Amino acid sequence: MGRASPLLLILAALASFLLTYNLVILVIQNRFKVERVSSRLTDPVIQMPTDLKRSEQSRRPFHVAVTATDAPYSKWQCRIMYYWYKNMRDKDSSEMGGFTRILHSGRPDNLMDEIPTFVVDPLPAGMDQGYIVLNRPWAFVQWLEKATIEEDYILMAEPDHIFVKPLPNLARESYPTGFPFFYIKPSEHEKLLRRFFPEEKGPVTNIDPIGNSPVIIQKSQLEKIAPTWMNVSLRMKDDKETDKAFGWVLEMYGYAVASALHGVQHILRKDFMIQPPWDLKLGNTYIIHYTYGCDYSLKGELTYGQIGEWRFDKRSYLRGPPPKNLSLPPPGVPESVVTLVKMVNQATANIPGWDDGR
Known part of the structure; x- marks a missing residue:
């Protein structure tokens, strides 16, 4: 009775080994499973909320707005522009929303049924001093105050624009996008511009080399800029030296200065549009401006x-x-x-x- 046989000892040792081995394997397998699950839970891509994924790819529609008169010259250009807007609006990559012709003649015309139109008043008689473009900022002020605009962004366009391809929203939240004009040169007119853009507002290089069109901008930003744009443009027109220096691009300088006064700077996109005959190729442009x-x-x-x-x-x-x-x-x-x-x-x-x- 005193001692177990060698065979029993060997069998006991083998059983103990098998039990330990299986336990270790089980722990390893379970640990591997935990690590795999844990890695899935911490994966930033997999765990990104589905609504956030959608927001990155969601459309940011902009409203196309063009100011116009009821003159035949303006009408036929608006008709061609609206035709190409409709042609491009629903195509892939387009973020074009609604369309409004802001008619600043003060009365309806015979295109009301053809083109979505909002009628506003012109400036009081004589105030534009024969420079009809001064009605543009005043037209935007009225439209923004009175119209219902569903989109959060606005494209300011002109009748002589033709959409060459579908236009996405080129703005980036608080950074609107504009086209850089080679003839808008704030640095060369610092003395004059300081009458409207004081030194405490910063260097004149804060004034972008743009006009109001084409520009894609947040509606909330334009609502703040538009009254300033109107007032600055009127002041520039009343200043004989400034009026003589800026000529037909005075209102463009008015918008550029007004934007800078509100601390708004634009992303400059040369591919926004081309201007024949100086621009020879289409390239990747979105708009032809036939001025x-x-x-x-x-x-x-x-x-x-x-x-x-x-x-x-x-x-x-x-x-x-x-x-x-x-x-x-x-x-x-x-x-x-x-x-x-x-x-x-x-x-x-x-x-x-x-x-x-x-």
């Missing part, structure tokens, strides 16, 4: 300042719309001009009642 005349010889040579053998100039149609099917430019004319004429022709061919002359 300049395009004059060429039949050899495709630019003859700017001299009426060309072939030409497209919006000022040729002050009293009525251009005809359908304008002749295309001769060979050698840049892509930007060819595209412009083709887009004008497509619009006039498809806008109902174009030949009515309204």
Whole structure:
């Protein structure tokens, strides 16, 4: 009875080993499972709330607003612009929202049923001193105060803008986006600008080289800037030296100064638009601005300042719309001009009642 046999001892030791081994394996497996679960719980991508994921990809629509008169010259441009807005609005990557033509003639016209329009008053007689563009900031002040605008952002545009492709919201929250104009040079006019932008507001380089259009901006920012823009522009017009120096771009300086006075600086996007005939290629642009005349010889040579053998100039149609099917430019004319004429022709061919002359 005294001692266990060697065989029993071996069997007992083997059983103990197997029990310990299984216990260790079980712990390791469970620990691995815990680590895997823990890693899933702390993964910042997996754990990102689904509503946050959606917000990063959600659309930020902007309202397209264009100021206009009831003159035939303004009407036909607005019709072409609105045609291309509708053409691009619902395409992929577009964040275009609603559209308003802010008509500052003070009375409805015959495009009310064709283009969404909000009628506002012009400046009191004589206040614009023959510079009709001064009505633009006053028109925005009235529209922002009286209209119901669902979007949080606004694109300020002009009748002679054509949307080349769908336009996303280029603004970044409190940073609006504008187009840098080569002829808006605050640093070269510091003496004059100090009359409207005092030194305590900072260097004149805080004034962006932009106008009000094209600009995509938060509605809340524009509501603050617009009255200042109007008042600064009127003061500039009353200042004979400033009026002479700035000329037809005075109101553009007015917006740039007003924005800086409110501490608003813009993201500058050269790809926002092109201006034929100086910009030759479309590139990645979103808008064609046809403010300049395009004059060429039949050899495709630019003859700017001299009426060309072939030409497209919006000022040729002050009293009525251009005809359908304008002749295309001769060979050698840049892509930007060819595209412009083709887009004008497509619009006039498809806008109902174009030949009515309204």
